[in-house]
Amino acid sequence: MTVPGWRSRTDLLVAAVILAFCAIVYGLTYRFDAVPVALMDGLGAELFPRLVLGVVALMAVLIALGIGITPMAAPPPVHPMVWMTGGAMLAFMVAVEVIGLWPTAFLFVVGLGWLWGERSLLRLALSAAGLCAVLYLLFVRLLGGTFPKGLLTSLWS
Amino acid sequence: MPTKTPTHIRLTRRAFAAGSAAAAGLAWSPLGAQEKFPSKTIEVVTHAGVGGGTDITGRMMMVHAPEAFGTEFAIVNKVGGSGAAALAYAASRPRDGHTILLITQTHLLTVMQGKAPVKYDEIVGLARATDDPQFLMVGKSSPLKTAQEMIAAGKTKALKFGVTQLGGVDHLAVLGFAKKAGMQAPTIVPFRGGGDIVINTVSANVDVGILNYAEAESQLKAGDVRALVTLTPKRLAPLPDVPSAKDIGLDINYSTVRGFVTLKGVADDRLKALEDGLLKAMKGQMYATYIERSGQSADSVVGRGPWQAQLDGFYNEGQAALKEIGLLK
């Protein structure tokens, strides 16, 4: 370990990520549209975000130096189930575009429940159907909202 | 965010082609007897969120619309991009008359600046819904008692004007007024809404506020603000003593207008049907009450002709004004 004891590697990592983020966003502030001279009575559009970025960066430096924080031990590795759950969410987003929201919602509740260790598919299906029915009644029937239909569904409708 | 616009336009063309094919298919029937219109729910697209001023106007019109048209109506709120999101959505729909937009001048300003996937000549006026004359008002404590005094003061120093949006309708009205009256370029202080402008006019944080009658009604009655001039050629009935722009010798016409339009491509007989239906719905008692009580001008509702003329006029003037302040190259 080259890192001194009072300085945590995790904190350095966090600080580095935040500083990189600041650099990118700072770069973006150069891409704002210019304000016509005739309208420039007050402060420019980029000044405030840059000021705030300065504060973020300063705090990140403090974290890197271990000032004002309790040094952090490395957190345990991310549980595989978290990755799988995240993957299920992404699959949800893709499926919505293909088969529409309500079928996706039904499959998601059953699928994630099963993934998390529930083995009674019948009970999962019942709860998923109930949930979709209630939300459909509230948001579509009562409030007149429209939800994504999906490519497949719009083909035959 | 990937640019959705091109796909939408492509989809529209395809949908449009499909629509024409369907129409061609119907042509077996003797002399191409017209497809019934409207045949399904008509969508009213607005840029305002649920509960916004324009949204409420739409909902008021819709109270009588189903009987006037014999079909259901639904409001579609597409918030964002100063009307660009609403225009983009409408552009993605088939041009069969089942999608109409409720717009304000803001949409035109957005179109001018090329920020929407729609060109001005694609916008077809149907009927005007509201016409809300704008006023210049000052606080009770203000030394400016008349429009003439305000103009005189504005010639010696830059007055501060409270407006709602930079490069928006209020802003252009203030600039147009100042120019015509020969005042110095005013200092523009933008606020989030009419309520904020009222408060800051009363407390003299700004010299002058640009407001509609309804926005400041309670303060006008209580004497907390004074209306100096309306920016339209005619005086407004509830404020008979406030001079119009014409009275003080200025040829200007600035009011907040809302109205229905659709996009080019809708068959002419459908445009007519939409115009008639909308006018009928807005003649309904509920809508008339709404117009009267919210302080809109009594002749708010007009048909295609005058509404399109007003849109054209605003488009040309607005373009010139935006060029002048440098928001348009």
Next chain:
Amino acid sequence: MDAFFAGMGVLLDPYMLFLVFAGTVLGIVVGALPGISGSTTTALLLPLTIAMTPAAAIAFLGSLYCAANFGGSITAILINTPGDPSASATAFDGYPMAARGEAGKALGISAVASAIGGIFSVFVLIVAAPLLARMAYQFGPPEYFALAVFGLSMVAAIGGDSPVKNLLAAALGVLLATVGLDLTTGVERFTFGAYALSDGIEFIPVLVGLFAISELLEQAAQHGAVQSYIKLKKVELPTLADFRKCAKAISLSSVIGTFIGVLPALGATTAALICYNETRRWSKHKEEFGRGAIEGVAGPEAANNAAVGGAMVPTLALGIPGSTTSAIILAGLIIQGIRPGPHLFTEQPTLLYVVFGSMFAANLLYLVMGLGMAKLFARIALIPATYLWPAVFVLSVVGSYAPNQSMFDVWVMLAAGVVGFLFRRYGFSPAPLIMGLVLGKLVEETLKQSLLIFDRNWLMFLTRPVVVVLFAITAAGLAAPALLRLWRFWRASAA
């Protein structure tokens, strides 16, 4: 007094009572669900209410408005999903309480605190509306700037245990608030050409992501683990000792919440967040906050409901809406032919008492329902994680999508969920980020407006009495902990 009895007479009609009841029930439901807010519902029902008499319409919309602000706390406590932005501060401590099996307690205290805050503000509305409304005129951009700075000044102390990390999170929140059209220059910032971003980032997806989705990911790591702690404790309501503990939080927050509600530019969300800070600042148990402090539920809940009565003050007395919902109620009043303003209080006192009476009744009603159903609702926390959290995800998607009918907002929610997950993992708290997000826009806009008004002379801030007072309070608040430590040190060394 005649007007009072006349008003009560109108209200005691069975039809009116039914409307107040219906408004309250509907308000609780839409308040609890993310994606349907009280303001959306009032707007959707507005054309419907026009057919009613003015008194009936106002009683219905008023009770819906009161109940919706309470409803938000139910989902915030049970599934860490604030049903309304104003309930986000409630989730800070409400959900940790539910997670350790005290959902009933949290729901109970939320109902009681909400009702007390709401009823207090309705009384203020009756007694002092015309007088208090004049206060709104005293608040221009410089005063709001000073108030926002005061609100932000406490962020270092709330949330996680490191002031540096809290400040960083708050600054990120402020940065997030700069997304969209800049009011004073008309320039679009960080929108990447997306319409969905031009009016700024939507609150609901960010909140739902930060709270619900990050919790869902956290739960994923413990899938299948037997959550015995939840099943062990039985669902119980708050005890007298709990109420006594919260008395200070409730009374303080009722007053501050009403005051903030009266200011047209600030709403229930700001009221709840500022009161969360103040509750913590004046609490004897600061260390409990963020880990399930019952006071941390009582404070913001009293505040966001007090803000309702507060928001009605400028709406009725000046015709200037104090919140989104009251803006729609104002539109409803105007269409009904009622002209709000100072004269309303002298010309139509009966109608005003109907408004007050129905809001009062709605507050009592949801208190009864809230306490009655707390045990029932709390059982939601007993649903096995394998059923509950996938359902929460679907609710989050629907709730994020619904307001703007946009999948973009769902992506925002997912991104916020990942940020929330990383925040927890690396010892940051979402609380300061939300403070920054809510107050950030106000700080920047009012600062720029002030400088325009002051002709860019910064010193002019000091010519405004309210600003000077607010700055002084802010400075005192920041210096107090240091001074206190110095005082303790001096006493210890003297002894």
